[in-house]
Amino acid sequence: MSNNYTSNLHIEKAKTSKINTVDFDNLTFGRTFTDHMFICDFVDGKWQQPKIMPYQAMTMDPSARVFHYGQAVFEGMKAYKDDKGDVFLFRPDQNFKRINKSCARLAMPEFPENYFFEGLTTLVNLDRDWVKPGMGNSLYLRPFAIAIDSAIAAAPSDSYRFMIICSPAKAYYKGTVKVLIAEEFSRSANGGVGFAKAAGNYAAQFYPTSLAQKKGYQQVIWTDADTHTFLEEAGTMNVFFRINDTLITAPISDRILDGVTRKSLIQLAEDNDIPIEVRQIKVSEIVEASKNGTLQEIFGAGTAAVISPIEGFEYKDTYYNLPQIEDHSYSSILKNKMMSIQHNLSEDKNEWRYEVK
Amino acid sequence: MSNNYTSNLHIEKAKTSKINTVDFDNLTFGRTFTDHMFICDFVDGKWQQPKIMPYQAMTMDPSARVFHYGQAVFEGMKAYKDDKGDVFLFRPDQNFKRINKSCARLAMPEFPENYFFEGLTTLVNLDRDWVKPGMGNSLYLRPFAIAIDSAIAAAPSDSYRFMIICSPAKAYYKGTVKVLIAEEFSRSANGGVGFAKAAGNYAAQFYPTSLAQKKGYQQVIWTDADTHTFLEEAGTMNVFFRINDTLITAPISDRILDGVTRKSLIQLAEDNDIPIEVRQIKVSEIVEASKNGTLQEIFGAGTAAVISPIEGFEYKDTYYNLPQIEDHSYSSILKNKMMSIQHNLSEDKNEWRYEVK
Structure with missing residues (x-):
């Protein structure tokens, strides 16, 4: 299904940035998020319009299947910035392939390749000030997909949500x-x-x-x-x-x-x-x-x-x-x-x- | 920790009931929910005030750990009504013990026994019109607990949510x-x-x-x-x-x-x-x-x-x-x-x- 989707990414930019409130020298891994997030829902048998919007909480029904049956997969990736200000990902094709392997094993629909790459690169570009240069600094990227159907029968969900959120990071483990x-x-x-x-x-x-x-x-x-x-x-x-x-x-x-x-x-x-x-x-x-x-x-x-x-x-x-x-x-x-x-x-x-x- | 918590269940009743909108003869398992739900959060190292409130969607951060690391456990129970209108659970002590075993294995805090039973019985009582008499009819009860901490480090959550939702049910499988x-x-x-x-x-x-x-x-x-x-x-x-x-x-x-x-x-x-x-x-x-x-x-x-x-x-x-x-x-x-x-x-x-x- 990789390329059967026409790109129509909708972008809603954050009115203000939170970046000045963040102490980049004292980051706890995975607790600080950038200004934007990527979101795309699978409803009625297909992926709907992908969107980038201000990072925000979302509404979930207590019966959402992810809470009950664990239909949830993720990836971990990083964006790096060199001293010229250029931003790079590392082998994102591997993460894309793997999240779809994970999806298949959990009976979740695969995500379209062009949605993934357009969403990922547009999101990182929008939040590129959050990628700090210097060895060990990175923007940790978390693509993930969850079952959002409001139904507690033990069966695969009818609807899913694919998201990418971003968190600035320093080295994960300290020492040996x-x-x-x-x-x-x-x-x-x-x-x-x-x-x-x-x-x-x-x-x-x-x-x-x-x-x-x-x-x-x-x-x-x-x-x-x-x-x-x-x-x-x-x-x-x-x-x-x-x-x-x-x-x-x-x-x-x-x-x-x-x-x-x-x-x-x-x-x-x-x-x-x-x-x-x-x-x-x-x-x-x-x-x-x-x-x-x-x-x-x-x-x-x-x-x-x-x-x-x-x-x-x-x-x-x-x-x-x-x-x-x-x-x-x-x-x-x-x-x-x-x-x-x-x-x-x-x-x-x-x-x-x-x-x- | 079973009985170290003082009971202080807060009840907010639904203003109107949805029950008249439900076709009890044509229920799809797990898609219809009653008027109320039970909710109790674990924050700052302890279970906070338990509440019964109108069944409703909730707000979750995209980084909530349940979406990423699957810290989520549940139980399945049923309430039955006899022809006199009395309502019964079946061995709820077993479900209580088991959800706490599940919690322990997933590094989640155990839920207090008195919170569980007071919440469960008060909830079923409030929604007892949803328990229909007759063999095969029941109110399916779904206690569950999820990690709600907004952090994507791969470690146990600091905060959790314990809920009970209820769904009217007929026989689950049809035939052999x-x-x-x-x-x-x-x-x-x-x-x-x-x-x-x-x-x-x-x-x-x-x-x-x-x-x-x-x-x-x-x-x-x-x-x-x-x-x-x-x-x-x-x-x-x-x-x-x-x-x-x-x-x-x-x-x-x-x-x-x-x-x-x-x-x-x-x-x-x-x-x-x-x-x-x-x-x-x-x-x-x-x-x-x-x-x-x-x-x-x-x-x-x-x-x-x-x-x-x-x-x-x-x-x-x-x-x-x-x-x-x-x-x-x-x-x-x-x-x-x-x-x-x-x-x-x-x-x-x-x-x-x-x-x-």
């Missing part, structure tokens, strides 16, 4: 994190929705994560639900391991998110002669590697944090500390390369940047 | 259904949230169910995600099998919902000398029993439909038809016994009825 490897709880099932950015996947992680936090860990590394022997994701990120100078990450599956940062890091590793293996990796392998000194790094990878280095992990009541390798770590090398591309500071041979004009 | 046994998709993982009435569990089922529907089946019987060899739930219901006059249903687990109808049927079977086994049951067992003529019945069990007889199932591209046994079927015996208790037409030796005065 300690993680707990899951032995009891799990994130997703074979044949389930783990590969989708489905809202319910996230709520399901909060309680196990809170238990980990009580033990002094910031995140959980998820393992397969069946045997808890294979390493899959770290918190809400994909996860990479460096053993004997080889970088290893799990293959995507119906349990594992096809992360844009993950696939970009795999490509960057290849481009920079960092040995990379995409294969299943067992907990026992990193435990053994930690014991014999060959486990050098673990890091999470995702849009919000780019790369989040992990300083140690607990497994079966034993804590394993990782060595400090700072400047020559793969995490710092790859993070710098990623961010340089994102901020238009280096060559973009894979053509990942997407300028917002 | 054919089901497809899941071989690829799955409903829940070990260590996941399958036992909770978490919103995301339902959205995850819609797409596989739609595929089954395209093949001519109304529902999916879910199997374990790991091996797809054990029978677990039917659509959004628990599932029972009658083989050689013994009723069999799977034990509850972290994958299987602790259904109120399920546990009541187990008790009713015991009370009525129907042999009942709560144990794991393999797909191969019902296939074999179907082939040798000992598989007599399969039915789903849940609040909405009470009991939903299944006329046949497909497994590995083979369709297995069930015999017709109509009047002496366990499903009709147990459904009649359940509904007679619910509608105050028979003795209630287990004290399941809860009168709304």
Whole structure:
């Protein structure tokens, strides 16, 4: 259905901007929103006129299906500004494809490609003063879709709302994190929705994560639900391991998110002669590697944090500390390369940047 | 925290009733709502004043966490009216306990017991004209809780909303259904949230169910995600099998919902000398029993439909038809016994009825 929709984006600009009320040096992630938002409803079997309007609350019936049956998917993206004031997105085609994969898995209608890109770029352009230059600064973009039908029968909704909201952001995680490897709880099932950015996947992680936090860990590394022997994701990120100078990450599956940062890091590793293996990796392998000194790094990878280095992990009541390798770590090398591309500071041979004009 | 809250329910009655606009003979499940709703917000670490007010839409910020991370749980309950006009709930204590179990698993605050019961009974009393007498008629009650914090960081919300809305209902399913046994998709993982009435569990089922529907089946019987060899739930219901006059249903687990109808049927079977086994049951067992003529019945069990007889199932591209046994079927015996208790037409030796005065 990608291009069957005629573009007729309606724009209602905010009368005044809130930007001067925002302290950009002290942003809490995801609590401040820009002046505008994008909204498009699916009613009577088709997507209606897309609109950009002043960011505002909306009216929802208590019976809206999203509240009851969790038909909700989202994406996380960022816009970056270089020192000339040019604004770039990073591989937005990947987010567009993925949100439609998520929609399909949750029996939600796919969103038209031209609506997505016109809405996204027009919105970022309107709010481009909110994209601050400088490494680590970005405008976090949150496309999402929700079921809005006013009916509590357990069936797919007839009507949906697709929106994009924008929140200025600095780095998501501060410093390194300690993680707990899951032995009891799990994130997703074979044949389930783990590969989708489905809202319910996230709520399901909060309680196990809170238990980990009580033990002094910031995140959980998820393992397969069946045997808890294979390493899959770290918190809400994909996860990479460096053993004997080889970088290893799990293959995507119906349990594992096809992360844009993950696939970009795999490509960057290849481009920079960092040995990379995409294969299943067992907990026992990193435990053994930690014991014999060959486990050098673990890091999470995702849009919000780019790369989040992990300083140690607990497994079966034993804590394993990782060595400090700072400047020559793969995490710092790859993070710098990623961010340089994102901020238009280096060559973009894979053509990942997407300028917002 | 059950009884630490002082009751101070605020009631704002609707100025007029919509009841005369409703065609009670032609109700679509879950699309008509009564005059009032119950609402209570959790803010600043505690539940605020509970309120009953006219049923109405509410204002939500686009960043409300329920839209993004699926922190949402619900219950399904019914109120029944007997011919004298007395109104009864069915085991509401079970729904209360379960919604708090669901809340805990999704890192949401538990709701106070006295708020729940005072809100529920006051609401049903106010809207008791909407509870119509007669077998099969009921007022469907939907308690639910959602994360309302305006923040898109992937973490538990600081604020929540607990609501109860009511929808007049007739029988949920009409007639028997054919089901497809899941071989690829799955409903829940070990260590996941399958036992909770978490919103995301339902959205995850819609797409596989739609595929089954395209093949001519109304529902999916879910199997374990790991091996797809054990029978677990039917659509959004628990599932029972009658083989050689013994009723069999799977034990509850972290994958299987602790259904109120399920546990009541187990008790009713015991009370009525129907042999009942709560144990794991393999797909191969019902296939074999179907082939040798000992598989007599399969039915789903849940609040909405009470009991939903299944006329046949497909497994590995083979369709297995069930015999017709109509009047002496366990499903009709147990459904009649359940509904007679619910509608105050028979003795209630287990004290399941809860009168709304």
